[in-house]
Amino acid sequence: MDTVIVLFTRDLRVRDHPALSAACDRGGRVVPLFVLDPEVPAGHRTGFLLDCLADLRESLRALRGDLFLRRGDVVTETMRLAGEVGADAIYASSDVSELGRRRERRLAGERVDLRLFPGLTVVPPGALRPSGGGDHYRVFTPYWRAWAGGARRAVLPAPSRVPAPPGLVAGDLPAHASRPVLKGGETAARARLDVWLRQGLNGYAEGRDDLAGDRTSRLSPYLRFGCVSPLELADLAGSEPEFVRQLCWRDFFHQVTLAFPRINRDDYRSRPRRWRDAPDAVSAWKAGTTGVPIVDAGMRQLLAEGWMHNRARMIVADYLVNHLGVDWRVGAAHFFDLLLDGDVANNSGNWQWVAGTGNSTRPGRVLNPVRQARRFDPDAAYIRRYVPELAGRPAAEAREPWRLSRRVSGYPAPLDPVDRRR
Ligand SMILES: Cc1cc2nc3c(=O)[nH]c(=O)nc-3n(C[C@H](O)[C@H](O)[C@H](O)COP(=O)(O)OP(=O)(O)OC[C@H]3O[C@@H](n4cnc5c(N)ncnc54)[C@H](O)[C@@H]3O)c2cc1C
Structure with a gap:
């Protein structure tokens, strides 16, 4: 048969x-x-x-x-x-x-x-080619235009029957001692998706950068393991273009990876940069003890949840690469180890974007973590949630504890002087 x-x-x-x-x-x-x-x-x-x-x-x-x-x-x-x-x-x-x-x-x-x-993606990687030639899009905006206007295959229902051969040994699922912080699987993904579509999607554009509000879908681990179809998700979320645009970013990095499979090792665009070997600074970054509260909050969220808010990912990655001068590969490897959504295309694509070696059209841009905190965590609620040493402090002090005349007990002084001009 x-x-x-x-x-x-x-x-x-x-x-x-x-x-x-x-x-x-x-x-x-x-x-x-x-x-x-x-x-x-x-x-x-x-x-x-x-x-x-x-x-x-x-x-x-x-x-x-x-x-x-x-x-x-x-x-x-x-x-x-x-x-x-x-x-x-x-x-x-x-x-x-x-x-x-x-x-x-x-x-x-x-x-x-x-x-x-x-x-694995909404649009198959490699299906869209730039009109000017080349095997993939190097810049997001023209890709987004082609992606948003292109034809799609139809979303398929689950098959009605999967006729397996009789008598075949199924094989045991190994036991796993530690429970994941988030339940995996298609059933859990559908439950999260239903709540998100009813309660979250509408305010996505306004809320997606609100660090404390936690107003993004948190569907990334499910997308990483394919528990939910990105095509179906794009269809269901079609009323919110800003959200669909994020799914397009995911497709974008997948088509870059198809064309440049060494994305997790080699610079996509070579840019002369001398990286610093700074093992102590890297350890502090990983532990969330850099002394820069917004950075530490993000890194501690990663340790606690295996997930980090996108805005925090940008801030901590920028801090490692542009403030500490450490090679993006060091940060990407740490993220890849800990993230439930850790995925070669999205992880390396975004790290290279931040480091200026990737697909960014403004490769020299550097973020000021304090300004980012003021803008995206105005009440310092995100900082105080993940950095308990600062929990009782007013927002301005929690953001910049080095301004206080006395050091906060148990919280380190910043590793590097923060450049407040930017
Ligand atoms: C340095 C750095 C490393 C990252 N590493 C990963 C990674 O390993 N895996 C990963 O899935 N995402 C990664 N991202 C992208 C983004 O941060 C996460 O996809 C997002 O935070 C997941 O949360 P969410 O599902 O609530 O996102 P939402 O805001 O709800 O977005 C919906 C979906 O769109 C996709 N998406 C959103 N933003 C991006 C983006 N910038 N690039 C690509 N896809 C995106 C994700 O699949 C996400 O689940 C990284 C970003 C940065 C700056």
């Missing part, structure tokens, strides 16, 4: 999943597979990933299928299972990262029909 393996990677959902739907449409057997590769540890994302897999398995079982789990090298295990079930084809969602593309190249070299489908 015709049998297809659907290799799941970072597309952990049943709704709007083109590869899964196409496999089910063939009318034969469908073997949904996820391979846990010990060589690609998910770090702090492990608990979230395991939640996603448990939820996906439940959804597939409800459709009379299953999620088959194997451990080892993805290609080896996929081919082993293909031999076991006599698979005619492997279906997967096309990826842009170096790791993902190596996997695809290796599978393409095997004696099996590999078919790649869209699904």
Whole structure:
């Protein structure tokens, strides 16, 4: 009987999943597979990933299928299972990262029909090309124009049935000791999405930079693991162009990564800069003890939640790169380790943007953290939430404790003199 393996990677959902739907449409057997590769540890994302897999398995079982789990090298295990079930084809969602593309190249070299489908972005990376030539857009605004006006594929419902072969060993989900700070999976993503569409989306444009208000969707970990389809999200959120624009940023960095797969290692645009080796400053930055409250608040939010507000990400990244003079790769690696939404394209794309080596059209721009705090955390509520040493202080003191005649006990003096002219 015709049998297809659907290799799941970072597309952990049943709704709007083109590869899964196409496999089910063939009318034969469908073997949904996820391979846990010990060589690609998910770090702090492990608990979230395991939640996603448990939820996906439940959804597939409800459709009379299953999620088959194997451990080892993805290609080896996929081919082993293909031999076991006599698979005619492997279906997967096309990826842009170096790791993902190596996997695809290796599978393409095997004696099996590999078919790649869209699904990780709203518009497939590489689908839009600048009219003046080139294989990708280097600047966001023209990409946004082409992206917003372009045709889209239709959003797909979940398949009505996923007919798995009988008698195949499903494989156990490993236990994970520490519970993730956020529940992973498509079910949790839909719950968050429903609340967001009803209560958050409307005020997004005004509230997205309000650090203390926490008025962004917090859907990024779910998008990272594909628990929600970015295309469906763009459709559902169509009434708020500012929000849709952020989804376009995500697509933008994915198409940059497709064209420049070394984005997490090499400068996209080389810019002569001498980085400083400053291990103590880097340790303080990571621990949230730089003595610059808005920076410390952001870094402590990252440690506590595995997530950080976008405005804070910009401030802390700018501080590391432009104030401490430390290589963006050091910051990107730390973010990548800790963020639940840590993703090569978005993480490295944004770090390079801040460092002036990426797609920014104003590469020399430097942010003043105190001004940023005054503007985006006017009551210092964000600072006081994450830096308890400053909790009882009036806003102006919490923002600039070095102005006080006496030092705040337990809170460090700033690492670097803050340049107040900017
Ligand atoms: C230095 C730095 C590193 C970053 N690293 C990552 C990362 O590893 N993974 C990640 O998903 N985002 C990253 N971002 C982008 C952004 O900060 C997060 O996507 C956003 O804060 C997630 O919160 P949210 O879901 O509430 O966003 P919302 O404001 O609700 O936006 C909705 C979605 O749009 C996308 N989006 C929003 N802003 C951006 C952006 N600037 N670039 C690309 N996509 C965006 C995200 O998928 C997000 O979930 C980084 C930004 C900076 C400045």
